[in-house]
Amino acid sequence: MDSRHFEIFKELGFDDITPETMTNEYWAKRGARALALTTQTRDVYGCLDHTRGEGITLYDVEGTEYLDMTGGVAVRAFGIRYRPLADFESRISDVIHEFPGMDFDAIPQTLLAEKLASITPGDHQKQVVFTTSGGRAVEGCMKSAMDLSGRHRFVAFRPAFHGRTGYALALTASNSKHKTGFPQGVDVVRVFYPYCYRCPYGQTEEDCNLECVEALRYALEVEGNDIAATVMEPICGEGGIIVPPSKAVKGMYEVTKEFGGYFVSDEVQAGMGRTGKWCAIENHSVVPDYVSMAKALGGGYPLGASIGPAPMYTGPSRHSETFSAEPRMALIALWVLRHIEEGDFLRKNRENGEYLLRRLEELVEKHEVVGDARGIGLMAGIEIVKSKRGKEKAPKLRDRIIKHLVSKEHLWVLGAGQNVIRFTPSYVITPEEIDDAVDRLDRAIGAVTE
Numbered sequence: 001m002d003s004r005h006f007e008i009f010k011e012l013g014f015d016d017i018t019p020e021t022m023t024n025e026y027w028a029k030r031g032a033r034a035l036a037l038t039t040q041t042r043d044v045y046g047c048l049d050h051t052r053g054e055g056i057t058l059y060d061v062e063g064t065e066y067l068d069m070t071g072g073v074a075v076r077a078f079g080i081r082y083r084p085l086a087d088f089e090s091r092i093s094d095v096i097h098e099f100p101g102m103d104f105d106a107i108p109q110t111l112l113a114e115k116l117a118s119i120t121p122g123d124h125q126k127q128v129v130f131t132t133s134g135g136r137a138v139e140g141c142m143k144s145a146m147d148l149s150g151r152h153r154f155v156a157f158r159p160a161f162h163g164r165t166g167y168a169l170a171l172t173a174s175n176s177k178h179k180t181g182f183p184q185g186v187d188v189v190r191v192f193y194p195y196c197y198r199c200p201y202g203q204t205e206e207d208c209n210l211e212c213v214e215a216l217r218y219a220l221e222v223e224g225n226d227i228a229a230t231v232m233e234p235i236c237g238e239g240g241i242i243v244p245p246s247k248a249v250k251g252m253y254e255v256t257k258e259f260g261g262y263f264v265s266d267e268v269q270a271g272m273g274r275t276g277k278w279c280a281i282e283n284h285s286v287v288p289d290y291v292s293m294a295k296a297l298g299g300g301y302p303l304g305a306s307i308g309p310a311p312m313y314t315g316p317s318r319h320s321e322t323f324s325a326e327p328r329m330a331l332i333a334l335w336v337l338r339h340i341e342e343g344d345f346l347r348k349n350r351e352n353g354e355y356l357l358r359r360l361e362e363l364v365e366k367h368e369v370v371g372d373a374r375g376i377g378l379m380a381g382i383e384i385v386k387s388k389r390g391k392e393k394a395p396k397l398r399d400r401i402i403k404h405l406v407s408k409e410h411l412w413v414l415g416a417g418q419n420v421i422r423f424t425p426s427y428v429i430t431p432e433e434i435d436d437a438v439d440r441l442d443r444a445i446g447a448v449t450e
Contacts, residue, residue, distance in 0.1 A: 001051045001061065022061045044403050045412075053080035056426050056433060058412060066412040069437055071426040073414065074237075074269045074379070077296040077336060077345075079426035085299060088335050092328055101130060101324030108330035115337055116307055119278040122287040125310040130325035132302040134268030134294035135163020138231065140306025140319060141290040142167045142186070145229040145262045147313050154186055155216065155230035155256065157193035159239025159417060162231060162266055171231050174239040174417065189223045191216045193236050194244035194252075197372045197383065198391065205245055213251030220259055229262035229290070234280035237269040240417025241381030243374045249284040262289040268304070269424070272296035273340050275377035276350025283376055299332040345427045353377035355431055356423060359438040367445050369397060378427065381420045382441075393419040401441075401448050408447070409440035 001022065009017040021027075027047035031040070046060035053059055056068045056079050071077070078085055099106050113128035120126065129140045146152055156162070156171040163169060164178055170185040172178055192200045194212050201211040220227065230252060236242035256263050265288040270280035272293065281288055294304030303325060306312070313319060325333070340346065353376060360373035360382050371385035384398040385391050398419045405411040405421075416422040421441070425433075 001049055005051050024060055024062055027061060044406055055079040055082075055428055064410060066406070066410045067433065067437055067440070068412040069423050069425050070412055070414050071296075071378075071424045072300070073295070074274065074424040075295045075298075076300060076426045077272060077340070078299075079428045082428070084339065085332070085335065089332065092331050095328045095331060096326075097328050098323075098326050100322065101326065102320040102322070106327050106330075108327045108334065109325045112325055112330040112333050113305075115334060116293065116305055119337070120291045120307050121279055121282055126307055127310040127312045129306040129308075129312060129319060130330075131294075131304040131306065131321055132323050133163070133165075133304050134266075134292065135165045135168040136321070137268060137292035137294045137304035137306050138162045138168045138171070138264070138266055139166060140304075141264045141292050141308055142171075142229065142231070143319050144306065144308045144312045145264065145290065146186075147318050148309070149228045149260075149262065151226050151228040151261075152186055153224050153227045154188050155220070155227055155252075155261070156188050156190050157232060157236070158190050159193055159236060159242070160231075160233060161236075161238030162233075162268075187224070189219050189227065191219050193233075193239065193242060194248035195236075195240075195242050196245060197242075197374070208245065208247075210248060210251050212248055213255060216252060216255050217258075220255070225259045227256070227259055227261035229264050230256040231264040231266060233266045233270065234284060235270045235275070235376060235379055237379070237422075238416055240383070240420040241375060241379065241422055242417075243376055244284075246284040246286075249281070249286055253286045253288075262309075264288060264290040264292065266292050268292055268294045270376075270379055272336075273346050273349055273427070274379050274424070276346050276353060277377075278346070280376065280379075296336070297333055298329060299336045301329050301332065303329055303333055340427070349377045349427055352429060352431065352434065353380065356380050356434050356438070359434060360423075363438070363442060363445065366442070367449065369394060369445065369449055375423070378429070379424055381416055381422045383417075384419045384421065395419045397448070401444050404444045404448050405441065409444050411437055411440040411444070413441075 024046035028042040049059040049061050058066050058068050101109050116128055117126040131137050159174040161174045162171040167185045196205045253263050265281040267279050290308040297303050357375050357380055363370045364373050370382050372383040384394045386394045395418045405413055414422050
């Protein structure tokens with residue numbers, strides 16, 4: 001951070017922000033006092049320098065350089081301070097930032113809705129409701145499904161993550177800390193997510209007869225079959241980067257339709273081209289009724305979208321929010337979508353993802369504690385176990401590896417599920433950077449397990 005930024009703090013009334021305060025320890029203590037604890041792990045991650053960074057390189061306030069494999073938790077499609085995006089933003093600096101888009105129309109919002117309808121699966125007529133987060137995008141789909149169907153029961157999975165607010169929290173099941181003490185927003189029929197590495201039915205993918213699908217049918221028969229919708233992640237993200245077999249996803253879809261429900265694909269983390277297709281559900285050849293999108297859609301700004309069948313609601317005022325794809329933000333989202341197309345990032349993400357997975361699979365062969373590597377495109381992870389034979393989850397070992405990665409190897413990574421290390425890098429990553437990241441991971445596993 002240079003002197004100009006210290007002057008900005010001073011101008012804003014913070015005379016106590018000086019070069020001497022630029023330590024991770026100082027800001028960990030100050031942040032802990034002021035910020036309600038959410039998902040921060042301050043003994044692992046330092047305080048990031050908001051004035052530096054480029055591509056997949058970021059810095060903490062002490063000047064330590066990191067290779068970023070989180071992509072802002074799948075938000076930064078083009079990394080940090082992507083020059084073409086910055087240039088476009090400068091060209092629209094005079095565009096009005098805020099119009100109440102749920103009350104009045106503006107051209108950028110309409111164009112963005114049309115674009116999203118065109119790139120999501122299916123040629124049926126669609127409509128879009130915009131919001132500011134992934135959880136709210138899921139809830140927009142849920143409210144529409146309830147409104148159109150007159151039903152209020154949903155199918156969700158274990159594990160699953162769809163957000164931490166209201167209705168979305170009712171669907172979430174990836175960590176008891178998310179839900180304990182909070183009431184259930186809607187009635188949920190919950191079944192196991194198709195998790196071949198840990199099949200609860202004792203099957204392998206080769207001899208699978210889709211007992212997970214039959215378990216859903218049975219659950220609906222005994223718990224209540226008046227479902228508004230099934231809400232499913234095409235890749236289970238926060239729950240552990242679990243890639244389901246396509247035949248299971250198709251089976252879940254077919255059972256949902258058998259009982260008259262809608263099917264919602266939660267694309268908040270896996271969508272926007274991350275897997276090499278606009279929507280990750282396309283990898284399973286399923287056309288959902290609804291798609292929820294967010295994260296990378298906003299180009300770094302808070303933007304989500306609920307995309308569903310037209311009309312999405314039975315009448316006016318059934319759903320609304322103050323902020324709804326504001327003009328400047330909608331133009332940025334349109335630029336992101338166009339740039340993904342023109343930059344051939346769908347192909348690049350698919351090919352780089354295949355290479356990343358091959359490199360991660362090498363770690364399965366090399367390390368006894370790496371039980372599985374899985375992913376599609378630039379959404380991948382490895383599962384840390386006590387031994388390959390027993391497959392017993394090793395969450396504490398996973399956490400030690402992550403801490404070593406951040407503090408010693410300077411690889412910025414996140415966990416997922418109970419024992420998975422997650423990779424959701426920005427789309428600008430190169431094969432050389434993938435090699436660098438996996439080599440650092442390899443060294444960290446070795447150092448922690450020696």
